[in-house]
Amino acid sequence: MFTMHDPWNTFETRFQNGRYELTSIEFTVTNLCNLRCEHCAVGEELLEKEGATLPLDLLLRRLDEIESLQTISLTGGEPILHPKVVRETIIPLLRYAKERGIHTQLNSNLTLPLSRYEDWIEDLDVLHISYNYRDVKDFHRITYKRFDREVSLSVAEKRFEQMKENAKALTKQGVFVSAESLLSPFTHQHIEKIHQDIVEMGCQRHEVHPLYPSDFAKGLDLITLDQYRDTVTRLLEIRDPNVWILFGTLPFFPCSDETTDRDLWLRLAQEPNVTVRPDPDGRNRLNVNAFTGDVIVTDFGDIPALGNIRQDRLTDVFERWLTHPVAKQYHCFCPAAHCTGPNILVANAYYPDWDFHTRTAKVAVGN
Template sequence: MQPNQKGIRPVTPQYDPWDAWMTRAATGKYELTSVEFTVTNLCNLRCEHCAVGETLVEREGLPISVDQLIRRLDEVETLKTLSITGGEPILNPRVVKETIRPLLKYCRERGIYTQLNSNLTLPLSRYEDWIEDLDVLHISYNYRDAEDFYRIAFQKAKKDVDFKTAETLFNRLKENARQLSAQGVFISAESLLSPFTSRHIVKMHQDIAEMGCKRHEVHPLYPSDFARGMELLTLDQYRETVHRLLDGHHPEVWILFGTLPFYPCSDKAEDRELWQRLHREPNVTVRQDPDGRNRLNVNAFTGDVIVTDFGDVPALGNIKTDRLDDIFQQWLEHPLAKKTHCFCLKAKCAGPNLLVAHAYYADWDFSKRRAKIEIQ
């Protein structure tokens, strides 16, 4: 497989175009550089941790035309990245043909980086006729084996699914990852840290390396939708898990810590020490949260524009009537944005994710805090 776009810089630990840090550090302000489209509410899984599970449906209507979506993208002069999510975007062939492929083609021609979120459990042939236009294939990986997959992936299913079916899907996920990785596809496997995955995260990391994935994304469990009632790790447990993963790091796999619940303004020395270690370790990065800092999510059915596809902030506007740039500027004036959009250049921190801040730091006003360390 050839690189997606000739002449553009590859995605590496030194250059992550989704990271809100880059634009904020370079320009002194947040700009809309990323748009995410939710292109389907269909999915063949019902995972216990799904942060959009309550929006999933069995049947859905017709989406907004891709021409209208592209017209709104044309208006965003600062656009650098586009993400496609669901549901499972590949489940409906019509969505692939009428929405995904035209969007990827548009981005390739414009030099926009692209990412698609998939559970990778469908036959390999469903990916091969469009994936050459994609920069990053993002998958979820929160399992040790088929038994874990069976329990987790069908926890919220309304009808019984037999183990053999789940085992087939799990084995297909792993084999698809191996084959696509061998073809040169950049696969980024995400694990959500929970009391279960925390215990087995090093094993999962090694499996991800064995599948050929170039990157392992690690995020907190987001307490939203299906996951709303699940137990969260304490900060002490989370910190210990991160250190253990770093100790077991496969050197050829890039580990990206996203929406990290530790900050350089922490009053705890162990939090500040972890922040510094993460910035010292080779092939390890901390991504500053894109949601609301350089990215908006667009529902391709209703046209509603929100800060994130799994947040509780009401819609900020609608692409049928509003420009995305105007919606983004409106969000920057929102009280929630002002409370969490702190920025410490010397500590390389752009503040917390909204859900993480609410879960762990509900009494903090980040705009009034200051970093206690610097990153050299």
């Protein structure tokens, strides 16, 4: 287990090697889910019936070819929903990673019975959940927003309570649970209550990300940068100092012309138990669809597949991506500021007129 060390952070690899290198693979292992969250970045790909995955031997062979591999993430859908996925894909991948000394993360909504997690979770490094609610009414509205049939409040309450009790039980067993909140016009107003609940569930880390304007979330409004900055500041003031706060794909940069943005960047670098994770997608990570074999830069982007593991080595696909016009547009790097440039969706949403390559960091954050 790791504390305040984030092997998904792409900065160190880029700084040490002088170039971006493939260190992380994310597998989409299911297209099934028992929820339909309004913010879901892959909601339109969710199915009612699962297809057949590619042979496990092929997945492992492609991983064997990546000498620089440091992390594996498993996502969906809800990866734990189908026992066959757990038995034939998740458990073998987690055991492979453990034997190779590779860190692992699994993304789950944690709403299934606790017994569904206990048989394999000892081999997992990070259990990642999403938490954007004040109470069961929020959970009911948000998680069933796009469901194709009516779901009662009582059903939602059962799953909401199951999620919270599971988190408490697993963290007591020593499982590292990281709860992610997506800042939206709704959640940013209630970040204090959301953080309090995450602390009470025993989660060791609270991740804070922008709402990604893709898939189900394409029609949702984004908060302004002023609202985002205010939310981050409020969270820093009230946070539990024992819980690691991780800001992912932060929409503020050390090359900003705004003093407030540069001051915030410096503050986050100096705050204890707080880290900023540069965007890993395309800088050290690729996503592999375990059904089709398609390889993409991110599981919620609009860039077409870059290759397919049936015939392509993942390292070759990554090198192909580094020459892609989009990669060349956004892959800037400021070592003194510990900045690796913007997430593509964040840049398009908040900084469509910026040419990041012509900008220079105006602050340094030390070693």
